Amino acid sequence: MLNPVPLFGIGNKARSVVVSAQERLNVYVELNDDPEKQVITMYPRPGLVTAVDFGAFPSRGVWQKGDFLYVVNRNKLYRVANDGATTELGTLDTASGRVDMSDNGIQLIIVDGANGYILTFATSAFAKITDPDFPGGDTVTFLNQRFIVNDPDSGRFYWSALLDGSAWDALDYATAEASPDDLVRVFAEAGQLYLAGTNTTEIWGDSGAADQAFVKIGGGAVEWGLAARWSLVKYMDSMAFLRKNRLGQVQVCVMAGSVAQPISNPQIEVEFTSYGDVSNATALAYMVNGHAFYQINFPTVGKTWMYDAQSKAWSVLESFGGMHRASMSAQLLGSIYAADYENGKLYKIEPAVLTDDSQPIVREFTSRHQSIGDFTRVSELWLEMQPGVGNQTGLGVDPQVMMKVSRDGGNTYGNELWTSIGKVGEYKTRAVWRRLGQARDWIFRFRVTDPVVSVFVAAWARVTK
Known part of the structure; x- marks a missing residue:
């Protein structure tokens, strides 16, 4: 008799694989309420489709307002329509480095460190801020009708005149x-x-x-700092970011009022801390099929992680065998746009697309430990996936799934064993492997490389002692 096997989990690989060897690549977890299925299903993460290409250099900032995106690439500001049409609006003094952007409904402000620029939406007039009291700014935001910038390399922040980012007063600041x-x-x-x-x-x-626009709330400060400037993004109804303490520990948190609540787990935090310099990490957030994702890139090690609020599970993302391509994102007319970290491509993040810019996406997961404390023999293992997906993209007429087995607790794995998911229309197909031998502690790793819908549903095994 075949019995259900709890292969799927939401954990991550621990410092010791004896504790956990779980890994997920380019899939996300959904927790099910349906009693007919196992609790956990894994779905393929969205793909990327090029919407606009600005050339060889990565975009420096992306902002959405109304029916347009506003993109800074090199030293130019562009307006991008939903059909991909671009209009050049102005020229910046700098051509590299991240910029920050915000708007007050009338104006768009851009800061690049030493300089600031204003675009007036109604007239498309673009101008550098020439007020001698403008302090410059690495970052900018908008609150209560004023733009606010940080004074670079200090603890001060300045605010603009009401609804006018071109007017500043040297006395309008606090520390x-x-x-x-x-x-x-x-x-x-x-x-x-x-x-x-x-x-x-x-x-x-x-x-x-009138003379002091902002005041501190509460008596103290949170004893955590921001570990990476561009890791902080709006996320669901709050914000998420990578923080660090004075001892060097890093965590990903979501702000709940004045309390930063960690959403990273100990396994993830050990990994992040091992990266060393994380100050160049970048993040984006978006929502797909009811799942709110926070995605963070670590350029120092070339690795991307994604957190899912629905399952509270972390997965690794890859594009072309390296870090995921997206570095920042914005929403426009129901679509999610993301800028490439290395070149000038602006992608749409598409749930129904199974490739990244026409390149294959590898989907993989490593199971939980399967151990009952004694040697067991697995004569048959069934993996249920969404079947009949053979030629959905015109490729992979007979798509395959690979399995590798570890019989020593995740330290080593055996040969790759490939079998069919099911050709188009073969809706009763299950991936089956037989005569897998015996072990005390089993771990299974599965991988799909064909551009097909890869949904991992459940597993069964015939086990004897």
């Missing part, structure tokens, strides 16, 4: 004073101003006063 660390990012969320430093974070709000 995050709980700790002498420099500000890394200013970010407005839920009516509050978050001042993220290298070691601490403060929360400020509207003061109601």
